Amino acid sequence: MTTTPSWAERATSLRPDGRMLIDGERRATQTGETFAKHSPIDARLLGPVARGAAADVDAAVRSARAAFEDGRWSGKSPAQRKKILQKFSEKILAAKDELGLLETLDMGKPIQYSTAVDVTATARCIAWYAEAVDKIYDEIAPTAASALALVTREPMGVIGVIVPWNYPMIMAAWKLGPALAAGNSVVLKPSEKSPFTALRLAELAVEAGLPPGVFNVVPGYGHEAGEALALHMEVDAIGFTGSTRTGRRMYEYAGKSNLKRVYNELGGKSAFLVFDDFKDVERAAKTVAGGMFFNQGESCNAPSRVLVHERVADEFVKIVAAEAPRYAPADPLDAKTEMGALVDDTQLRTVLGYIEAGHAEGAKVVAGGRQVRAETGGYYVEPTVFDRVTNSMKIAQEEIFGPVMAVIRFKDEKEAVAMANASTYGLQASVWSDDINRAHRVARALRAGTVHVNSYDEDDITVPFGGYKQSGNGRDKSLHAFDKYTELKTTWVRIDGLK
Numbered sequence: 001m002t003t004t005p006s007w008a009e010r011a012t013s014l015r016p017d018g019r020m021l022i023d024g025e026r027r028a029t030q031t032g033e034t035f036a037k038h039s040p041i042d043a044r045l046l047g048p049v050a051r052g053a054a055a056d057v058d059a060a061v062r063s064a065r066a067a068f069e070d071g072r073w074s075g076k077s078p079a080q081r082k083k084i085l086q087k088f089s090e091k092i093l094a095a096k097d098e099l100g101l102l103e104t105l106d107m108g109k110p111i112q113y114s115t116a117v118d119v120t121a122t123a124r125c126i127a128w129y130a131e132a133v134d135k136i137y138d139e140i141a142p143t144a145a146s147a148l149a150l151v152t153r154e155p156m157g158v159i160g161v162i163v164p165w166n167y168p169m170i171m172a173a174w175k176l177g178p179a180l181a182a183g184n185s186v187v188l189k190p191s192e193k194s195p196f197t198a199l200r201l202a203e204l205a206v207e208a209g210l211p212p213g214v215f216n217v218v219p220g221y222g223h224e225a226g227e228a229l230a231l232h233m234e235v236d237a238i239g240f241t242g243s244t245r246t247g248r249r250m251y252e253y254a255g256k257s258n259l260k261r262v263y264n265e266l267g268g269k270s271a272f273l274v275f276d277d278f279k280d281v282e283r284a285a286k287t288v289a290g291g292m293f294f295n296q297g298e299s300c301n302a303p304s305r306v307l308v309h310e311r312v313a314d315e316f317v318k319i320v321a322a323e324a325p326r327y328a329p330a331d332p333l334d335a336k337t338e339m340g341a342l343v344d345d346t347q348l349r350t351v352l353g354y355i356e357a358g359h360a361e362g363a364k365v366v367a368g369g370r371q372v373r374a375e376t377g378g379y380y381v382e383p384t385v386f387d388r389v390t391n392s393m394k395i396a397q398e399e400i401f402g403p404v405m406a407v408i409r410f411k412d413e414k415e416a417v418a419m420a421n422a423s424t425y426g427l428q429a430s431v432w433s434d435d436i437n438r439a440h441r442v443a444r445a446l447r448a449g450t451v452h453v454n455s456y457d458e459d460d461i462t463v464p465f466g467g468y469k470q471s472g473n474g475r476d477k478s479l480h481a482f483d484k485y486t487e488l489k490t491t492w493v494r495i496d497g498l499k
């Protein structure tokens with residue numbers, strides 16, 4: 001009788017080789033340099049990672065530029081590109097276990113989510129843009145009859161993509177889907193903290209028939225490979241997802257080089273507003289716990305600022321505090337685990353530092369608050385809930401990017417909206433009310449790219465995702481994402497003999 005090996009047993013067969021993927025093939029860096037990558041689960045060595053530098057980025061950009069100029073991809077019809085990208089999506093799904101396992105080992109999220117959520121969302125994203133691309137028409141402007149004015153969209157050229165470690169595959173796919181479907185070439189720089197799935201994705205794309213040079217991956221550090229990519233004169237646009245701090249640099253790099261387009265998807269401190277007219281307090285409380293503790297709280301849109309009407313706050317906090325331990329961290333390779341490991345020691349220290357700041361500023365811990373599972377060598381923190389937070393506290397204003405929720409009490413709608421908007425971020429928000437007028441009124445008043453009403457977990461590739469204020473510009477997902485990776489061209493044709 002054969003038994004299916006456990007995730008832990010399968011993990012031992014993955015052996016990253018420390019190379020990049022340029023021009024359709026695995027290549028060592030020009031200096032031969034690599035760095036060691038350990039798993040946040042238990043500090044095991046996963047393998048060497050290519051330490052890409054400016055010369056490697058240059059080789060990848062040249063390859064991408066050559067592919068773009070000779071039309072091997074940009075010159076294909078939308079229907080031809082669709083076919084190859086659909087195959088790419090199918091290959092991603094077929095490699096679900098391998099990709100899921102790599103993602104979990106690399107950045108610590110539970111295996112049940114990396115396989116069921118991350119891999120499937122990545123495949124669906126690529127397929128969705130593939131299916132969309134041969135259904136989009138250009139425009140003819142309503143000008144005088146003596147002229148024909150064509151308004152068309154053309155691929156931009158070489159797109160540099162720089163992504164973070166919290167959803168490595170999905171963040172890359174949100175940019176690869178529209179950029180590749182539109183006919184561009186891409187150079188992807190994954191996070192140094194989670195480089196492995198990006199390389200595997202590029203291999204699968206080549207196997208699916210994507211011509212060499214169209215999708216290149218250069219792993220490496222932000223200040224080396226990332227900076228070189230964002231400064232490169234032959235890169236036409238940067239699709240960036242990451243912190244607001246690094247997002248600022250993207251504009252500097254563009255200003256110092258070729259004024260490339262910069263599309264930033266940055267941090268968040270999303271507000272979740274619960275009014276006392278909302279009857280099902282338990283549903284609101286359980287939803288916020290699920291949203292906050294999913295992915296170890298390492299989500300840009302985590303509802304980390306919870307504003308609750310003072311009349312229902314005690315009941316709400318009691319339920320959230322009772323719910324938090326359901327997300328207690330456990331072995332990410334166990335299929336039942338709900339919360340895994342934080343990405344590394346730096347992130348662990350950051351999160352523990354914010355917990356200390358919460359105590360110091362007078363907030364009250366009602367759940368969690370401690371590091372756990374240190375004996376594994378990995379980085380785990382309990383799901384933590386602070387009550388009695390004020391909106392000016394550090395834990396209410398700064399993005400923690402870990403499993404720490406701040407509950408703030410409010411007196412009325414005006415105060416709630418003012419506090420929700422008193423943030424430098426504006427990624428998402430949520431309003432819970434049974435009063436339809438209030439729900440619409442507050443949803444309109446909230447300065448955020450996405451507002452949920454009586455929900456938090458709605459998500460679909462069909463809708464734009466992105467932020468107001470310092471949460472970024474541009475939008476990932478939906479047909480709107482094509483705008484970022486295409487140029488708009490007007491072509492005037494004079495028709496003689498007509499007035």
Ligand code: NAD
Pocket residue numbers: 162163164165166167171189190191192220221222223225226227230241242243244245246247249265266267268299300301399401427465466467471472
């Ligand atoms: P980060 O800014 O530190 O790094 C992101 C990427 O930029 C990495 O690939 C990194 O190597 C690179 N980088 C770092 N410094 C660079 C530099 N000087 N020049 C060029 N590249 C550089 O962010 P992170 O810690 O990886 O990710 C967490 C952040 O990402 C959080 O703020 C989170 O909110 C944000 N995020 C936003 C979204 C969104 O859609 N808005 C989604 C996911 C994550």
